[in-house]
Every structure is written in structure tokens, then in C-alpha cells.
Amino acid sequence: xxxxxxxxxxxxxxxxxxxxxxxxxxxxxxxxxxxxxxxxxxxxxxxxxxxxxxxxxxxxxxxxxxxxxxxxxxxxxxxxxxxxxxxxxxxxxxxxxxxxxxxxxxxxxxxxxxxxxxxxxxxxxxxxxxxxxxxxxxxx
Numbered sequence: 001x002x003x004x005x006x007x008x009x010x011x012x013x014x015x016x017x018x019x020x021x022x023x024x025x026x027x028x029x030x031x032x033x034x035x036x037x038x039x040x041x042x043x044x045x046x047x048x049x050x051x052x053x054x055x056x057x058x059x060x061x062x063x064x065x066x067x068x069x070x071x072x073x074x075x076x077x078x079x080x081x082x083x084x085x086x087x088x089x090x091x092x093x094x095x096x097x098x099x100x101x102x103x104x105x106x107x108x109x110x111x112x113x114x115x116x117x118x119x120x121x122x123x124x125x126x127x128x129x130x131x132x133x134x135x136x137x138x139x140x
Contacts, residue, residue, distance in 0.1 A: 001029040003097065005089060006073075007082050007122070008104035009039045009055070012062045014135035017104045021071055024100070032066070033098070034059060034075030037085045052077060082113055083121045095126045104133045 004024055011017055012034070024030050036059045038051050055077040066073045078085025086101065103119045105111040111134075113119075123130040 001031055002027065002099045004030060004032045005035065005086065005098040005101045006032050006104065007035045007037070007078075007086055007101065007118075009036050009058065010106060011104040011133075011135040012036065012058065013065065014104065016133050016135035017102070018069070020102060020104075020131070020133045021066075025071065030072065032071060032073040033089070034062065034073055035078040035082075035085050035089055036062075036075060037078045037082045038080040082118045083116075083125070086122050087125055090125055096128055098126075098128055100128055101126065101130045102133055103130060104135055107134055107136065 002024065004021075006017070006021070008017060021030075021032060024032075036055050038048070038055050059075050059077060063073055063075060076089075078088060082103070090097070101122060103113070103122055105113045105118070108114050114134075119130055119132040
């Protein structure tokens with residue numbers, strides 16, 4: 001069984017990411033581990049507990065949807081920095097535990113992660129392939 005690490009938040013339910021997951025499933029048995037980094041809003045005064053609950057709710061919704069579509073997945077909420085969130089998972093599981101890492105972002109003009117070069121920085125953490133999927137979120 002091939003193991004994939006998927007890093008996404010706003011784009012978890014995008015058609016582009018779902019297509020990328022289906023392509024991997026077409027290659028053979030697959031399981032996906034989702035890391036949903038905490039997403040701090042537009043300056044609203046939320047506390048970290050509220051932000052974490054929102055991310056956990058988002059993850060739960062997506063896991064139910066993926067299961068309904070036949071996608072075997074589990075997941076966790078990670079640090080707000082996607083690179084650190086992935087690093088935490090890789091330290092726990094091993095740098096080469098996954099067959100591929102998929103980083104799903106908003107389009108370049110909107111993505112904070114791309115502005116911080118997250119896909120390349122994540123690639124520096126491991127020898128496995130890191131694939132960037134630029135998406136249009138179903139809802140922002």
C-alpha cells in the first residue's frame with residue numbers, strides 16, 4: 001500500500017486535489033494522511049483554541065467526504081506553519097515513511113504558503129517526491 005502525506009487547509013475539498021488523490025488511487029492501494037495546518041484569519045481576534053477547533057472541524061468534514069468517495073484517509077491538525085507541521089509528522093513517522101508528499105495551495109496570487117516557498121522547503125526535509133497542486137478552493 002502506498003502512503004501519501006497531504007498538506008492542505010482551504011483547498012482540501014478542491015477538485016484539483018481530489019483529482020490528484022484519485023490519480024494516486026488509480027496506481028494501486030493508497031492511504032492518505034492529511035495534515036491541516038492551523039489557519040489564522042484576517043486579523044480577527046480568535047484565540048488558538050477556537051482556531052484549533054475550526055481546523056479540527058474542517059478535518060472531520062473532509063474525512064467524512066473522502067470516506068464517502070472511497071478515499072482511505074486519516075489526519076491531524078498541525079502547526080500554522082505548513083513546513084513545521086510536515087516536519088513534525090516526518091520526525092514522528094520517519095523522513096521516508098511516505099511515498100510522496102502532496103502540498104495543496106491556493107493560486108500563487110493568493111497563497112501565503114507559496115510566498116514562503118513552502119513546497120520547496122518541505123522538499124528539503126525528505127528524499128521523497130514533493131508534488132505541488134495549485135488549486136481553486138471550493139469555498140474560501
